[in-house]
Amino acid sequence: MKIWTKDEIIARFNMERAVRMIEEGFVAYSRKTVQVPPVQNFQFDAANGDCCVKSAYVEGAAAFAVKVSTGFYDNPKQGLPSNNGLIVLFSATTGEPVALLQDEGWLTCVRTALAGQLAARLLAPREVHGIGIIGSGEQARLQLEYLQPVTGCRDVFVWGPSAKNRGHYVEKMSALGFNVRAMDSAEEVAANANLIVTTTPSREPLLRSEWIRNGTHITAVGADSASKQELDPAIICRARVIVVDSIDQCSKYGEVSHALSAGLIHAEQLLELGALLDAGQRARDDTNLAQITVADLTGVAVQDVQIAASVGA
């Protein structure tokens, strides 16, 4: 078994290869040519921590993957990152362990951001005049970084709850060539952007429908478990196109679940990302400049197996 450290993984990582494989994973997921057993979850109340085990196999692939990711939210008090984890790849022909990726959660962050890139490819307006970012942590940085291949826009408006983190964000992303302005509210972000990505672990809506301008696309990646929510359900209701990474999962949690349970939308309106990628067409009507579109990405294990295979197989 090969063992890769986080630094080695970052050195081996190739964005184009990873995107291509994640796209293939989403297509296989929507074609149901995958095995994705139910997620295993742990709660560690005394340590303010949780863990999930996500496993997947894309039929016909050389390897399947088991990913363990942990979030222990008091870790920063003792100088440790909140997130950790690893992925193990196993041969689908002999069952032998093939590779251990000690990525410390990095690949999960990246595959989440790459799903945002795929969603933007299908759904972002042809002319993006401002990119809005809600949140200012690592995921907010990666989402913006990976938007570069799908839009020429470099004007960015960011807001997150921490003023200090907003400052760091401006500094780091400006170094990548973006014109970044920290805003005082999510409302100001919405007023300046027609491509918005929300990246926070919020448990209440941060964006209200009346703030969203016609012609905007929003990708929401924060609501990866029950009770998390970043968008006003009225935004989902208003959207002409609602794309999800997993109809099954987003019906249970994610932004869409709130709109479904409030009766604002019907499950039949949901389009699965993999099915759209399979069709090879944009999901946005580029002749309708007022159209609002939403992508709700909760994270599925095919992303994990595919990004791991892109690095470690």
Next chain:
Amino acid sequence: MKIWTKDEIIARFNMERAVRMIEEGFVAYSRKTVQVPPVQNFQFDAANGDCCVKSAYVEGAAAFAVKVSTGFYDNPKQGLPSNNGLIVLFSATTGEPVALLQDEGWLTCVRTALAGQLAARLLAPREVHGIGIIGSGEQARLQLEYLQPVTGCRDVFVWGPSAKNRGHYVEKMSALGFNVRAMDSAEEVAANANLIVTTTPSREPLLRSEWIRNGTHITAVGADSASKQELDPAIICRARVIVVDSIDQCSKYGEVSHALSAGLIHAEQLLELGALLDAGQRARDDTNLAQITVADLTGVAVQDVQIAASVGA
């Protein structure tokens, strides 16, 4: 993260410590002071393989475990063992990976055999005049080896489908000081033994009720998934004491499930191994020499986390 190879694991292994921790694990499981999410399963039809992911946390312990075990049954044709796998221990206070145990499935074999030892401690007759072993593979060897601390009997009668493997079994176990005789049928084993362990992946009953002598205890460990079966359900019906490692799991598969679905027994008759160990009493009525008892062991993830912690924490 510490990384232990199979040889290092075997060198570090201490049977007494492992038994004590597995016993504690069963007790915690029956007290429901554990987190044991549902098992994840894969099937690899083209390669005649399967995989299961079992995870567990015993509340209050320093670590939790994720175990991946694979069975690829055509592997021997290319000189590879059928079973493989590994266990990863994670800190329950920070989520960091603590130890990787590359045991290649060895710890799963051992924890299964040690559960057999615990069952025999509670259920084997006071006077064992013959040990019967059904099956002649690695699990059949370990079960017998680990019976040594709980009975003085060294007279062993073995039958398994392969005559060649029976020969190997006699040779290997004789070297450990047992008087082993290979028999021509399971019926002959039953005629000579009052403590029987069945260890095969059979999908049809190998032991019939009319062969079982009064006063016999049977531990069955082979039926670890749906459709596997080693015992005639009439044996379960006839048993005065039916012990299971998990009431929930054995009601779904395992020997007991067949007797339950045939209406031969009621779920209320099932006793959980951990609850009996917790009470600290033998489960057999030693004044009733005719009593037949059965232990149905399907394997639960608390065994995995405990044996891993006994070696690698």
